[in-house]
Amino acid sequence: MLLVAPDEASLPQRAELEATLKELATTAGLGFEVSPVLTPANxxxxxxxxVVLPPDPGLAGLTEAAPDTQFLAIGVPGLTPGANLSLISPGGFPADQMGFLAGYLAAxxxxxWRVGMVGVSDTEPGVQTRQGFLNGVEFFCGLCQQTYTPFYTYPMYVELPAAANPTEWQAAADVLVDKAVRTAFIAPGAGDEALLAYLAGAGVQLIGTSSPPPEAQDQWIASxxxxxxxxxIAIWPELLAGNGGLSRPASLTIGDINPELFSxxxxxxxxxxxxxxxxxVIDTGINQTPVSP
Incomplete structure (x- = not known):
């Protein structure tokens, strides 16, 4: 078995995926290799x-070149299941749903409801993550009014272009700290581990989309x-049996839970x-745009 994991594929659960695939392959008596590229020579x-992670290496042609090999694409948009091609989350990972759930959890x-978000301003998924977050907060708390000072309008957010430097991200985070935000959601692509450590050091509790660095662990609510x-795991037996043409969505999951902050x-x-x-059953109220892994 071959896992194609390009260096730029920052897929959530990537490490867990690799470990799971290795275990499944070993149990099935298969070899297991990882490659950053997929070409006919592979x-x-x-x-x-x-198993292929984004971006698409040209699976339409590669599946035809190897009809006896089963292919599984995870989070790769624009594909259609075929005789030897199966898909998990073929539409990518909806940004609005991730934002909505983060907002709801924060509230x-x-x-x-003194909550805020640090997001990316210059991408469509970034914008929809932000709107999803705002909708998720308001779904839970409505007007989200405070009883005690300081009185600010929550939820609030700060955004910067994806290419912003660490100093700029810290300055944006200071806006939330100065406005008494107690919980902040750090959206995909926003800041770095230094930003997480900075906010945690300022006493802000955090929700993220990957496991926390040690410096932010105590203030981490969940991922x-x-x-x-x-x-x-659900489609693995079918893949081993040589059955393709499958398509399954990827729902959201909550991990890295701190029970002291999240009962x-x-x-x-x-x-x-x-x-x-x-x-x-619940719609975010936003047209979905996938989060690119």
Missing amino acids: LTPGLKLV VVTPE ITPDIISPL SGRQRLVEKMVESIASG
Whole structure:
């Protein structure tokens, strides 16, 4: 089995995915290799399965060149299932859903709903993550008015272009700190680990989309990531049997939970929201744009 993981593929759960695939391959008696590229030269006789992360290496042609090999594309948009091509989250990972869930979670755990977000201003997924966040907060708390000073309008957000430098991100974060934000969601592509450490040091509790660095651990509420492991395990027997043409969505999952900041009762409430979003019972109110891994 071959995992094609380009260097630029910052897919959530990537490390867990690689470990899971290695374990599944070993159990099935298959070899396991990782490559940053996929070319016809990789498609050796006897190769049973190829798992591909974004971007698309040209799967339309590669699947035709190796009809006896099963291919699984994860988070790669623009593809259609075929005889030897299966898909997980073919539309990417909806930015609005991630933002909505983060906003809802932030409102659930934060006194007086003093919540904010650090986001990316110059990408469509960034904009829709922000709008989803605002909608998610307001879904829970409505007008989100405070009882005690200081009185500010929440939820609030700060945004910068994706290419902003660390000093600029810190200055943006200072706006939230100065406005008494208690919980901040750090959207995909916003800032770096230094920003997380800075906010944590300022006493801001954090929600992110990857595991926290050690410096932010104590202030980390939870991480929101797409669950690509569950659908992989569900279709694994079919892939081993040589059955393609499958397509499965990737719902969101909550991990890296700090029980001191996110109680079990509130966890159950947020898990119900995860299920409602996945089933379509609750809509974010935004046209979906995928988050590029």
